[in-house]
Amino acid sequence: MGVAPKSGTLKPRPYARLLSMLSDQLIKNNTVALTELAKNSYDADASWVQIRVGNMDNFERDGLSDKEKPFVEIEDDGDGMSFETIRDSWMNPASPDKYKRRLKRKIKTRKGRVLQGEKGIGRYAVFQIGKKVEIFTRQRADGNKGGDEIKLITDLSGYSEGLLEHKKLKHPAEPLYLDQIESRYFIRDDAQFIKPGTISIEGKRLSRKTHGTLIRISELNYKWTLTNVRRVREILSRLQSPFGKKDFDVSIVFESEEIPTFEDFDLLEVLDEALLQMTGDVGKMGICEYSLSRGTRKERKRLDLIEHLKQDAVPENREHFFDKGDNRPRKPQCGPFQFKFYVYDLETMTDPKLKSYIKEHRLYIYRDNIRVYPYGDPDNDWMKLDIYRGLVRASYYFSNDQLIGYVDISSERNPGLRDKTNREGLLEQGTAYEDLRLLTLSALNFLHTEYQTEKLKATKKAKRHKERKSELYLQTERVEQSIRSLDRHLKKAKDDKGRKLITRLTDEYVKERNIYRRQIEIVEDLAGVGIAVDATSHDLMLMMNRANERMKEIQAILRSGDPDLDRLRDKADALEGLITSISANLSGIQPL
Known part of the structure; x- marks a missing residue:
């Protein structure tokens, strides 16, 4: 040399x-x-x-x-x-x-x-x-x-x-x-x-x-x-x-x-069956112009997603857009974007194939009409909903299974949202990606509140309907109607002694009726506990199956001979999140 x-x-x-x-x-x-x-x-x-x-x-x-x-x-x-x-x-x-x-x-x-x-x-x-x-x-x-x-x-x-x-x-x-x-x-x-x-x-x-x-x-x-x-x-x-x-x-x-697509349903027809639909256009400052559809009813309003995020149950989420000591939020770095969400009530769904089809979809990200992978895959929880449901409370957030939707970005309006070189999602450098995720989460949180309101209305309506149809309700109505008729008859006959007797009888009847109603409410509360435990057990089984899948993926990576450390780290983080969620769900039903 x-x-x-x-x-x-x-x-x-x-x-x-x-x-x-x-x-x-x-x-x-x-x-x-x-x-x-x-x-x-x-x-x-x-x-x-x-x-x-x-x-x-x-x-x-x-x-x-x-x-x-x-x-x-x-x-x-x-x-x-x-x-x-x-x-x-x-x-x-x-x-x-x-x-x-x-x-x-x-x-x-x-x-x-x-x-x-x-x-x-x-x-x-x-x-x-x-x-x-x-x-x-x-x-x-x-x-x-x-x-x-x-x-x-x-x-x-x-x-x-x-x-x-x-x-x-x-x-x-x-x-x-x-x-x-x-x-x-x-x-x-x-x-x-x-x-x-x-x-x-x-x-x-x-x-x-x-x-x-x-x-x-x-x-x-x-x-x-x-x-x-x-x-x-x-x-x-x-x-x-x-x-x-x-x-x-x-x-x-x-x-x-x-090879056919193996689709049992037409997606656009399934979207029409959603309990709630929300379409949003998010500006560069996080202000969302949205329309919310409840069946045939539709409303159009504005929502400050950064301000609404303050109501999130996770402290880091609430503080994300605020620097320490500053009460004014910073400008999101993700840029403006659009979204559309469809929400389903799986508990009332009777078609198991339709329910399975909905669960296969998630929240996708599309850039300029082409999908950004892996967002939307069945095992991808980019919104961290499963983790939050375990860390806080399942009822505070949607389940991934009941959502179909997409976030629409573009290379022109969202230059900070760039692909990873390995094509496995968006770069998480800086705050652009996390800004996008949390603004989307804020919109989902708002929609979840609307969903709970609709569920409560439907529950009350069903309860009233059930009460009206129940034999006990009809029987008490007949008894009370007879008492009122007898009281009118005694009044006409000017039978004061009889009217005092019927008044005392009415008081005793009302006391007994109220006791029975309280007992029925206790039974209904116990049934509610059973439903809550059933719902939690469903979530637990889902998370345990996903944890098992992540473990198999980790084993496959380790057996490959040349493990991809970044991918291994991602799978391990996902497994840790699932285990944390399982633990939190078990803690949640322990008092019951």
Whole structure:
């Protein structure tokens, strides 16, 4: 090694293993990988994307032809890519193309969609799925026609683990640099794959266009099962907001069979069945213009969410927007946003399938009409409702199970709400995310008070109805009516002695009647205790099942051989919160 000069310049030159780090460590699983690729199709103004998985029976078999090898394909009818886009953007990690467009505020596509990507690494999700990637693409040109078909082949299967060197080398060599990984390309004027034809998308026969992109991935890292594919189907069915108009279809095919969405109900019809609906538009200072619907009744008002948060049962929440020694709240850093919540009374619901369907949904976050994961997953409690119900009292907060809804943010209005690099939620640096969460919680707390009022009205109405219909009530009415008739008769007959006797008899009757009513109320109170214990036991079983799921996830992470410490910490925190909630719920029913 020569002697280094006394001064000079150095340039960074990333090693090839950066590719495996981007795919393995920033994209945690196949579902996240396919979500990122589907978002790329959305950004390309595709009207559909189809994901095809096949030849899984041949996984890990040797001596297979290319057609026999297990594969995953992602095809769309988007605008496709030019050779320049492939050379300057696709081939280079952290390419700044979309980021520069954001800086210039040119964030909308030809169809008016807001671009989802900006970090320039989502495309490396392909290597999370497999080692060999073939891309066929035709760019949309004038007249809605496609240009030349470009084929790009990147095959990492010939390299060692971590992309340190070629497998064929007999002797260890210097670790490979990223610019030593080569991809081959071919440009054809007669298209092989992106050409006219028909395709089935969510059961509909559509005509293929002469532009779009097909990505074929082989030399797969994992074997795909029908269960895996159904999970992907379920998650990607909610990629675009289901609460509004959709213009982007996602189709999943496993072994040549299209996988349906398995929805027993139409979401929009279920939303109409909610006991309460609340729509809100939250301004930059936390003032919410909202409409509240109770069946056919609707009201429109304003609510100061920061001021209302002072009524929250958790001290840290009440103090969140106030610095020490300052009575004036600070400005929320999250920016303005919208929301819509639907509340259900599961106790009065008789259809078990409908009840199960409602429980599968949660409060989602959508940015520019595309879902931010994992908010809304059944095991995701980003509002911390389960924790608060355990720490304080279950009756103070909604259960996650009885809520469906979404919070709508945008990249333009909410620049402080940015994705984590690993696509696992929003960054929690600064206060923007927590501001969003607690303003949303404040709105939910207000809605919970309205819900309790409606429940109380319904309970009183049912009780009055029950009393009117009860045989005991009818019998006492008949007795009292007879007493009044007898008193009128004695008055007409001017029988004072008889009237004194009937007065004494009436007093004795009222005393006995009141005793019976008090006894009935005691029985009803005991029944109420039973209902409270039953409701708490339901919550306890739910939390214990979730705690068991978190424990299994922790065990799986620890057995992986290379545990993701951040993910492990998140699961451990969730488990601790659930155990705390279980303990608090048990303490709550102990006095009963």
